[in-house]
Amino acid sequence: MFYDLASSSWGPEEIAAMRRVIESGRFTMGEHVERFEDAFRAKFGVKHAFMVSSGSAANLVGVAALCYVKDRPLKRGDEVIVPAVAWATTYYPLQQYGLRLRFVDVELDTLNMDVARLEQALTPRTRMVVAVSILGNPCALDRMRAFCDRHGLTLFEDNCESMGASLNGKLAGTFGDIGTFSTFFSHHISTMEGGIVVTDNTEIFQIARSMRAHGWTRGLPPDTTICDQRNDEFYEAYRFILPGYNVRPLELSGAIGIEQLKKLDTIIEARRRNAALFQELFARDERFIIQREHGRSSWFCFTIILNPDRDIDRGRVMAALKTAHIDFRMITGGNFLRHDVIRYFDYDRVGEMRNADIVHDRGFFVGNHPHDLTPQIERLREVLDAAAR
Numbered sequence: 001m002f003y004d005l006a007s008s009s010w011g012p013e014e015i016a017a018m019r020r021v022i023e024s025g026r027f028t029m030g031e032h033v034e035r036f037e038d039a040f041r042a043k044f045g046v047k048h049a050f051m052v053s054s055g056s057a058a059n060l061v062g063v064a065a066l067c068y069v070k071d072r073p074l075k076r077g078d079e080v081i082v083p084a085v086a087w088a089t090t091y092y093p094l095q096q097y098g099l100r101l102r103f104v105d106v107e108l109d110t111l112n113m114d115v116a117r118l119e120q121a122l123t124p125r126t127r128m129v130v131a132v133s134i135l136g137n138p139c140a141l142d143r144m145r146a147f148c149d150r151h152g153l154t155l156f157e158d159n160c161e162s163m164g165a166s167l168n169g170k171l172a173g174t175f176g177d178i179g180t181f182s183t184f185f186s187h188h189i190s191t192m193e194g195g196i197v198v199t200d201n202t203e204i205f206q207i208a209r210s211m212r213a214h215g216w217t218r219g220l221p222p223d224t225t226i227c228d229q230r231n232d233e234f235y236e237a238y239r240f241i242l243p244g245y246n247v248r249p250l251e252l253s254g255a256i257g258i259e260q261l262k263k264l265d266t267i268i269e270a271r272r273r274n275a276a277l278f279q280e281l282f283a284r285d286e287r288f289i290i291q292r293e294h295g296r297s298s299w300f301c302f303t304i305i306l307n308p309d310r311d312i313d314r315g316r317v318m319a320a321l322k323t324a325h326i327d328f329r330m331i332t333g334g335n336f337l338r339h340d341v342i343r344y345f346d347y348d349r350v351g352e353m354r355n356a357d358i359v360h361d362r363g364f365f366v367g368n369h370p371h372d373l374t375p376q377i378e379r380l381r382e383v384l385d386a387a388a389r
């Protein structure tokens, strides 16, 4: 492949970190995961952060926790406002906890939820908004936060695609009452598989962390408010208080995460340099709609939508990319409402999904990497220029 979707962000430091774990003989969640969590908490300036086995698991325990908080827990039939373009596992926990989804269209340029439609999406049953910053580009997190505060709603931030992005100087992932991140391969930092939950709310943190591991009490501080106190060590070792999961990460992932987090800023700088070239080559060409940066993007990848007002044959473009060995994918799954799995959801649409459909039918992305991509992006330009004539 001449231009891959993703490449490794690891160096000798990550290999050495793995070796240290192997030599220690302890592989299940322990000291390295804890150190990674501490470093993540410091880097993102949040009160609590904990690691899980994937971004999907982070969304799962995050939503689950909100169903068990003492004050106004989420209940079956409560409504949640979601963007029409997001990842499948942004939505699944909502379905699994019996919530009703209200889908809102996205903006064609930023690819994020069109917040002008939030008021229209609101009903007396609305309890939460899910904010998803698509592919590194911060959504209108400030406006969503203000909307949620005005109406007494929870803001859930699925930031799995946008680690290191920021809006008005505040990091994406830290606007929500709860925020989630993914460290799967191809993301900004990679721990093979992995996810992180962040929150400033101690009750949410303790519930979600308990649900990470069997819903037990282990690890809860003595002054916890999520269960009563007992002092019997024997019963405390296996004491179950919540219907949780086991979505713990491995020590290898924690150890790699410590090294990767040190590199996050330089990784994003490299991605932003590639983005500057991509914008220079594509921004003024009306045949292609590229993602408009809102705030400071961490540029997960580069999206291109073939302008629906121009007669450009998508099949021809895809074939040309294939011939040139340039890999590409649909933009975050396109319009989620068009996937078969939607039949299992309780949902409705807030108006039309015109832009999500255009994203679905005429959009695709190519990779961004943590190193210089000048030859790849220049070749992409030549190939698309010829194929879209």
Ligand SMILES: Cc1ncc(COP(=O)(O)O)c(C=O)c1O
Binding pocket: 054, 055, 056, 057, 059, 086, 087, 089, 090, 132, 158, 159, 160, 161, 182, 183, 184, 194, 195, 332
């Ligand atoms: C918006 C969003 N949420 C959640 C996830 C799930 O993350 P993971 O692949 O680590 O399970 C992804 C995956 O990339 C994603 O794009």
